Amino acid sequence: MDIPTTEALRLAAIETARSVIVKVGTRVITTADGKLDRRRIDLLSEQLCRIADTGRQTVMVSSGAVGAGIGKLGLAERPSGLAQLQAVAAIGQTDLMQAYESSLARMGRHASQVLLTADDLRRRNAYLNVRNALIQIHAYNSIAIVNENDSVAVSELMTTFGDNDQLAAQVAGLLPEAILIILSDIDGLYDGPPDHPDSKRIDLVKTIDEKILALAQDQQNNHSKGGMSSKLEAAQVATSHGQTMIIAPGRDDQVLDKIFSDTPIGTLFLPPEKSIRGRRRWISSAARVTGTLVLDDGAVNAVCQHGRSLLAIGITKSNGSYEQGSVVAIHDQSNREIARGLTNYPSTEVDQIIGQPSENITEILGHRPYENVVHRDNLVLTNQPES
Numbered sequence: 329m330d331i332p333t334t335e336a337l338r339l340a341a342i343e344t345a346r347s348v349i350v351k352v353g354t355r356v357i358t359t360a361d362g363k364l365d366r367r368r369i370d371l372l373s374e375q376l377c378r379i380a381d382t383g384r385q386t387v388m389v390s391s392g393a394v395g396a397g398i399g400k401l402g403l404a405e406r407p408s409g410l411a412q413l414q415a416v417a418a419i420g421q422t423d424l425m426q427a428y429e430s431s432l433a434r435m436g437r438h439a440s441q442v443l444l445t446a447d448d449l450r451r452r453n454a455y456l457n458v459r460n461a462l463i464q465i466h467a468y469n470s471i472a473i474v475n476e477n478d479s480v481a482v483s484e485l486m487t488t489f490g491d492n493d494q495l496a497a498q499v500a501g502l503l504p505e506a507i508l509i510i511l512s513d514i515d516g517l518y519d520g521p522p523d524h525p526d527s528k529r530i531d532l533v534k535t536i537d538e539k540i541l542a543l544a545q546d547q548q549n550n551h552s553k554g555g556m557s558s559k560l561e562a563a564q565v566a567t568s569h570g571q572t573m574i575i576a577p578g579r580d581d582q583v584l585d586k587i588f589s590d591t592p593i594g595t596l597f598l599p600p601e602k603s604i605r606g607r608r609r610w611i612s613s614a615a616r617v618t619g620t621l622v623l624d625d626g627a628v629n630a631v632c633q634h635g636r637s638l639l640a641i642g643i644t645k646s647n648g649s650y651e652q653g654s655v656v657a658i659h660d661q662s663n664r665e666i667a668r669g670l671t672n673y674p675s676t677e678v679d680q681i682i683g684q685p686s687e688n689i690t691e692i693l694g695h696r697p698y699e700n701v702v703h704r705d706n707l708v709l710t711n712q713p714e715s
Contacts, residue, residue, distance in 0.1 A: 334532040334592070335592065337532065339590050341572035345384060346506070347503035347504055347507070349387045349389060349507070350511065351390075351391075351492055351493060351508070352388065352390050352392075353578065354394075355513040356578030357391070357578075358395040358399065362395050362399040363396070364392060364395070369427045369431050373428060373434075373435065374431070375583070376471055377437055378585065378588075387462060387471070388428070389495055389496040390473055390475055391475070392424050393420040393424050394413065396419075396421070396424050397415075397416035397418070397420025400419055400420060400423055421475070425473060428471075432470075432471055437469055437470055438470040439473050440472045443474075444458065444475075444476060449502075474495070474496075476495055493562040497561075497566045497573075498565070500571055501571075506571050507572045508573040510576070511577070512575055512578055513578060515593075516531075516594040517529070517533065517543060519543060520543075529595065530595050531595065532596050534598050536564050540560065563597045566599075567597055567598065568600075570599045574587060574595065577593065580593070617656065618651075619646065619654065619671070620648055621646055621656050621658050621702075622660070623638070623642050623643060623644065624642055627643070628666060631666070632666055632667070632709060635704055637703045637707070638700055638704075640682060640683065640684050640685075640689065641684060641685050643678070643682045643683065644682065648675060651675075653670055654671055655668055655671075656669060666709065667707055669707035670702060671701055672703065673698070678701060680692050681701075686699045
């Protein structure tokens with residue numbers, strides 16, 4: 329069997345991508361004195377529009393609000409106090425969005441500001457709201473410009489996501505068949521210090537192991553918090569979601585055009601063969617489990633072997649206090665977790681309908697918004713039941 333070349337793997341990743349998330353760091357879109365690099369934003373905006381013109385949902389995760397504020401206010405260095413950082417971010421955010429709107433408008437599109445905090449991607453309702461908003465923004469011929477909500481998110485400023493590399497990886501997890509592109513001031517991952525003449529760029533990473541993680545060389549300055557360690561952590565998150573990621577040179581004027589014309593550039597990170605994607609990835613790992621449902625053997629077989637939704641009639645026990653839309657663990661009769669899923673009913677109602685046929689739910693509760701307690705589209709198998 330022929331082993332695919334790096335070029336073939338890269339081409340396949342590009343051709344199958346339905347969503348493109350591009351992350352650009354502070355050091356790429358600001359000048360040496362901390363001001364926004366308007367020319368760089370123009371170049372990136374043009375290329376983002378060309379990607380969007382192919383029908384792919386296109387999202388930009390952009391740093392730069394604090395850096396823009398520093399430049400706008402003429403500050404000599406990044407403030408250390410929280411209140412000062414919040415104010416600088418708020419002041420800089422207006423300049424950042426104005427720059428993107430002006431650049432995108434020349435290509436016939438709009439910039440849509442999306443400010444997030446970590447909780448927005450941890451709570452199910454907020455998670456769905458963010459995902460649906462991003463999809464609708466694309467439908468309205470606009471490009472979402474996503475940033476950590478620096479003016480209110482205390483830990484991003486002092487830290488939260490850690491930096492926008494992590495935010496970008498989480499945003500990528502919201503969208504279908506996504507590819508994550510992180511634009512850096514370094515051309516990619518190197519096998520030694522990037523500035524050493526004997527160091528070589530690594531074209532392809534199939535597995536992020538300890539050897540790869542040891543190659544990270546953080547190079548922080550007063551304007552940016554990200555480094556190669558952070559980018560590799562983002563790659564771990566993205567690839568675990570089943571997504572391809574590329575670290576590419578953000579200061580190459582045609583970097584995105586080159587990537588989408590299959591020009592060898594940057595470092596390509598491949599996902600493992602088996603991975604959990606999209607919403608199911610969130611259910612299985614990101615969300616907090618707030619309750620447990622125990623199933624009879626028939627329901628276990630229906631869920632695990634036949635891909636069915638979970639009906640109330642198959643539930644023998646409910647543990648915990650949970651709301652509608654919460655993630656619950658699903659156990660077999662041996663109290664072994666076999667799956668996790670989003671419950672359509674709160675625990676107070678599940679307690680009343682345990683073991684009941686679906687047609688009895690209306691009579692018991694006075695309403696029946698759902699035929700099932702957990703729909704199969706919102707259910708992830710975590711272990712196969714023991715035979």
